[in-house]
Amino acid sequence: xxxxxxxxxxxxxxxxxxEMLINMxxxxxxxxxxxxxxxxTDGEIVSEVEPHLGYLHRCAEKIGxxxxxxxxxxxxxxxxxxxxxxxxxxxALVVEKLLEHDxxxxxxxxxxxxxxxxxxxxxxxxxxxYGLDLGTFSPFLYAFREREKILxxxxxxxxxxxxxxxxxxxxxxxxxxxxxxxxxxxFLAQFKPCIPEFHELLTNNQIFIGxxxxxxxxxxxxxxxxxxxGPVLRGSGVPYDLRFNGEERYTEMYEGYQFxxxxxxxxxxxxxxxxxxxxxxxxxYPEIPKEAILGDCWHRFYVRMLEVVQAIRLVEQALDKYxxxxxxxxxxxxxxxxLPKGEAYLETEAPxxxxxxxxxxxxxxxxxxxxxxxxxxxxxxxxSELCRGTLLADVPAIVGSLDVVMGEIDR
Amino acid sequence: xxxxxxxTGASTVTEFxxxxxxxxxxxxxxxxxxxxxxxxxxxxHVIAVGALFFIxxxxxxxxxxQDRLGPTRVGGKFGWLQTLADGVKLIAKEDFIPRDADxxxxxIAPYIAFAASFAAFLALPFADGAVAHHVNTAVFxxxxxxxxxxxxxxxAGYASGSKWSLFGAMREAAQVVxxxxxxxxxxxxxxxxxxxxxxTTIGEMQAGWFNNWLVFHxxxxxxxxxxxxxxxxxxxxxxxxxxxxxxxxxxAGFHTEYSGLRWSFFFMxxxxxxxLVSALASILFFGGWHPPIPIDIWILExxxxxxxxxxxxxxxxxxxxxxxxxxxxxxxxxxxxxVIGVVVMMWVRWTFPRLRIDQVMAxxxxxxxxxxxxxxxxxxxxxxxxxxxxxxxxxxxIHEDWSEDLAVSTVGEDGVDPEWPEDENDDESSxxxxxxxxxxxxxxxxxxxxxxxxxxx
Numbered sequence: 001x002x003x004x005x006x007x008x009x010x011x012x013x014x015x016x017x018x019e020m021l022i023n024m025x026x027x028x029x030x031x032x033x034x035x036x037x038x039x040x041t042d043g044e045i046v047s048e049v050e051p052h053l054g055y056l057h058r059c060a061e062k063i064g065x066x067x068x069x070x071x072x073x074x075x076x077x078x079x080x081x082x083x084x085x086x087x088x089x090x091x092a093l094v095v096e097k098l099l100e101h102d103x104x105x106x107x108x109x110x111x112x113x114x115x116x117x118x119x120x121x122x123x124x125x126x127x128x129x130y131g132l133d134l135g136t137f138s139p140f141l142y143a144f145r146e147r148e149k150i151l152x153x154x155x156x157x158x159x160x161x162x163x164x165x166x167x168x169x170x171x172x173x174x175x176x177x178x179x180x181x182x183x184x185x186x187f188l189a190q191f192k193p194c195i196p197e198f199h200e201l202l203t204n205n206q207i208f209i210g211x212x213x214x215x216x217x218x219x220x221x222x223x224x225x226x227x228x229x230g231p232v233l234r235g236s237g238v239p240y241d242l243r244f245n246g247e248e249r250y251t252e253m254y255e256g257y258q259f260x261x262x263x264x265x266x267x268x269x270x271x272x273x274x275x276x277x278x279x280x281x282x283x284x285y286p287e288i289p290k291e292a293i294l295g296d297c298w299h300r301f302y303v304r305m306l307e308v309v310q311a312i313r314l315v316e317q318a319l320d321k322y323x324x325x326x327x328x329x330x331x332x333x334x335x336x337x338x339l340p341k342g343e344a345y346l347e348t349e350a351p352x353x354x355x356x357x358x359x360x361x362x363x364x365x366x367x368x369x370x371x372x373x374x375x376x377x378x379x380x381x382x383x384s385e386l387c388r389g390t391l392l393a394d395v396p397a398i399v400g401s402l403d404v405v406m407g408e409i410d411r
Numbered sequence: 412x413x414x415x416x417x418x419t420g421a422s423t424v425t426e427f428x429x430x431x432x433x434x435x436x437x438x439x440x441x442x443x444x445x446x447x448x449x450x451x452x453x454x455x456h457v458i459a460v461g462a463l464f465f466i467x468x469x470x471x472x473x474x475x476x477q478d479r480l481g482p483t484r485v486g487g488k489f490g491w492l493q494t495l496a497d498g499v500k501l502i503a504k505e506d507f508i509p510r511d512a513d514x515x516x517x518x519i520a521p522y523i524a525f526a527a528s529f530a531a532f533l534a535l536p537f538a539d540g541a542v543a544h545h546v547n548t549a550v551f552x553x554x555x556x557x558x559x560x561x562x563x564x565x566x567a568g569y570a571s572g573s574k575w576s577l578f579g580a581m582r583e584a585a586q587v588v589x590x591x592x593x594x595x596x597x598x599x600x601x602x603x604x605x606x607x608x609x610x611t612t613i614g615e616m617q618a619g620w621f622n623n624w625l626v627f628h629x630x631x632x633x634x635x636x637x638x639x640x641x642x643x644x645x646x647x648x649x650x651x652x653x654x655x656x657x658x659x660x661x662x663a664g665f666h667t668e669y670s671g672l673r674w675s676f677f678f679m680x681x682x683x684x685x686x687l688v689s690a691l692a693s694i695l696f697f698g699g700w701h702p703p704i705p706i707d708i709w710i711l712e713x714x715x716x717x718x719x720x721x722x723x724x725x726x727x728x729x730x731x732x733x734x735x736x737x738x739x740x741x742x743x744x745x746x747x748x749x750v751i752g753v754v755v756m757m758w759v760r761w762t763f764p765r766l767r768i769d770q771v772m773a774x775x776x777x778x779x780x781x782x783x784x785x786x787x788x789x790x791x792x793x794x795x796x797x798x799x800x801x802x803x804x805x806x807x808x809i810h811e812d813w814s815e816d817l818a819v820s821t822v823g824e825d826g827v828d829p830e831w832p833e834d835e836n837d838d839e840s841s842x843x844x845x846x847x848x849x850x851x852x853x854x855x856x857x858x859x860x861x862x863x864x865x866x867x868x
Contacts, residue, residue, distance in 0.1 A: 020574060022575070028662055030659035044768055044769075131764065132659060133659050134659065134764035134765060135650065135651070135657060135764050135765025136762070136764040136765070137473070138477045138761050138762060141477040145478055201762070205763065205764065207651055207763050207764045207765075207770075210766070210767070210770055211764055211765075211770075391767060391768065391769065392578070392660055392661075392768075393654075393660045393767045393768060394767070395660070396659045396660055
């Protein structure tokens with residue numbers, strides 16, 4: 001894609017008009033950190049968008065080739081900093097895969113609790129920040145209010161609120177403290193009624209629907225061609241969730257759990273039953289508006305909102321299972337554990353899509369090569385495709401609906 | 412009965428000061444200028460203190476809406492000095508002008524916006540008699556001057572030398588110009604129903620119980636009031652129509668490059684305009700300075716001198732102190748009504764997402780303009796056919812009175828140009844301002860209290 005101004009100038013009403021190149025970012029308020037978009041605009045109409053990356057590059061992969069796997073765990077926190085627990089989990093699983101290390105049952109349920117709570121926290125930020133992108137501030141703070149409570153729980157579990165380093169190869173750094181399970185149940189009980197409020201404030205809001213429905217429509221084919229994953233892919237109607245479709249080492253973590261892949265049924269045009277009876281009778285999910293087209297910003301947002309409900313279901317089941325499970329929380333591997341010669345690759349379903357880690361070892365305790373496959377990188381790559389011919393105000397709406405975190409893209 | 416309450420409001424704050432503070436019924440040019448300056452300073456403080464209050468209120472309301480506390484530290488319990496602290500910070504900031512900016516225009520733009528917003532307050536009556544300058548066509552004046560505010564924004568956007576600012580300015584231009592059309596249409600409805608462009612008269616015509624408010628005149632004025640509020644929100648650039656400063660799209664829109672005091676002038680202008688359009692809505696539709704329950708009339712009736720009641724308007728039959736009290740009640744009522752309007756705007760801002768530019772235009776051209784046009788026609792039909800109305804004031808009678816007044820004044824006073832009928836009652840003030848000798852009239856009660864100068868029958 002070229003960004004040079006080389007078009008022949010157009011004469012309109014005796015005035016020479018020209019397309020304008022605008023830098024959106026890296027200090028722009030709605031580019032989710034340090035994304036830089038170069039827009040080519042004709043008035044309000046955007047004809048071309050080119051994302052530029054690299055403003056948050058911290059050489060995480062190279063650092064990983066100089067540290068032992070456990071030492072590198074804190075660096076995974078800083079990839080998708082809004083879902084640090086899920087990043088920890090991906091790395092822990094791939095190291096365990098190479099070591100062929102199996103977890104005690106209790107550790108498995110603990111990981112489900114923690115990673116699904118991480119998913120709730122991450123989707124809450126995604127929802128709130130999307131509201132910000134569309135110009136409303138309050139949902140952001142409502143979302144952060146709930147997220148704070150999750151962070152409080154995480155803080156009690158591991159001592160940190162953002163960069164947890166809690167789930168490590170071998171299990172976790174410690175067991176959940178006494179009383180944590182009940183506090184988590186209390187949180188879920190008070191959090192459930194908040195979800196319809198978010199729906200009322202955003203999903204069902206006429207202005208919100210006007211801003212998102214039918215905007216940035218991505219067909220299933222486009223989504224697959226660009227390698228989109230996670231809610232972005234499922235928002236286009238592709239039923240693909242690694243918790244079902246992934247590798248056995250990952251899916252066995254969710255064995256015995258009841259939950260749905262959130263994707264629109266192509267025949268009925270409906271999303272799976274959100275099992276609202278568990279939430280009480282007076283709650284109802286918003287209808288899909290007439291304006292919405294499968295694969296647009298509204299659907300991507302809706303998928304995220306419904307995934308929060310599924311995550312709550314998972315956490316509730318996991319809390320019961322955790323309490324009755326045998327074994328311990330999973331002792332971490334030694335800091336300088338020797339890795340067997342070979343390589344391992346595993347993808348997990350992080351909140352923003354498939355987060356894959358690749359590990360090559362020559363038999364040393366320090367890996368020879370570490371590689372992270374970022375979901376947001378692929379999700380972002382579709383931006384220029386979606387934004388072509390839209391209005392300027394749609395660009396934040398589309399980029400926001402992809403819910404990118406620059407820390408994960410640049411690593 | 413209520414018809415006789417209506418005074419066509421002739422006195423201004425300037426005259427009030429000269430008469431009640433300096434005790435001059437006919438001040439010379441110097442004293443008049445002095446009183447005018449005092450009046451101007453008073454009005455300036457309304458906007459300045461108002462902006463101070465509203466910025467604090469906005470933060471506090473936003474905080475409460477968002478489950479936060481808002482400011483709590485500065486100035487005691489409720490953080491009510493927060494704006495002052497913000498102001499000190501802004502004053503202490505560097506006066507920064509970007510290299511690419513057009514410096515003179517860049518400097519002058521915030522003052523144009525602020526001056527336009529402030530100047531519109533000149534003709535805005537806060538109560539009968541509490542108006543800085545008495546303008547017969549006050550509605551027209553306020554709208555015209557308020558429309559000038561957009562110049563400041565466009566200049567700011569153009570002179571900033573930033574593409575984002577230019578975007579903001581162009582959006583503002585398109586949006587404000589479009590919304591002036593339905594806004595004007597909605598404003599014209601009460602003007603026609605009341606038969607005058609004089610805001611004081613329009614306000615006085617809604618005396619009594621709240622069913623006399625023009626919003627309850629007929630179903631069309633009711634709808635027009637809602638449309639007016641929507642258009643007013645758009646024309647003062649408040650969310651969900653704040654496209655000119657859409658922070659998620661245009662960084663900060665037209666004031667991206669502004670900082671410090673210059674930036675704060677834009678804010679003062681914005682809050683001033685918000686208050687202004689809300690006050691205008693109160694006067695045009697929601698009874699102006701008359702409380703929903705006619706407390707003011709009850710007070711007047713309680714103190715009225717029975718001998719004078721039959722002779723003229725109720726206000727002329729009470730001691731001037733009571734009139735003054737009623738005026739204060741009126742000011743408080745109008746401010747309260749306007750604050751409610753502003754708070755609703757804030758409430759909307761902190762609840763809704765922002766519209767897109769094409770949706771803003773569609774709202775204006777596809778919904779507001781046709782609805783306003785239908786309301787206009789409907790309301791005129793209603794008034795012309797004299798269909799049943801909740802309003803109990805018979806404005807027809809008042810109109811007829813005016814035509815009689817007009818006839819009298821044309822015959823009675825040679826050389827005096829009887830522009831508009833209600834202006835006949837304004838002859839004293841206008842002639843004082845013109846520096847001419849006022850023709851000596853018969854002693855009327857109006858001169859005694861100096862508030863309501865309408866003559867008797």
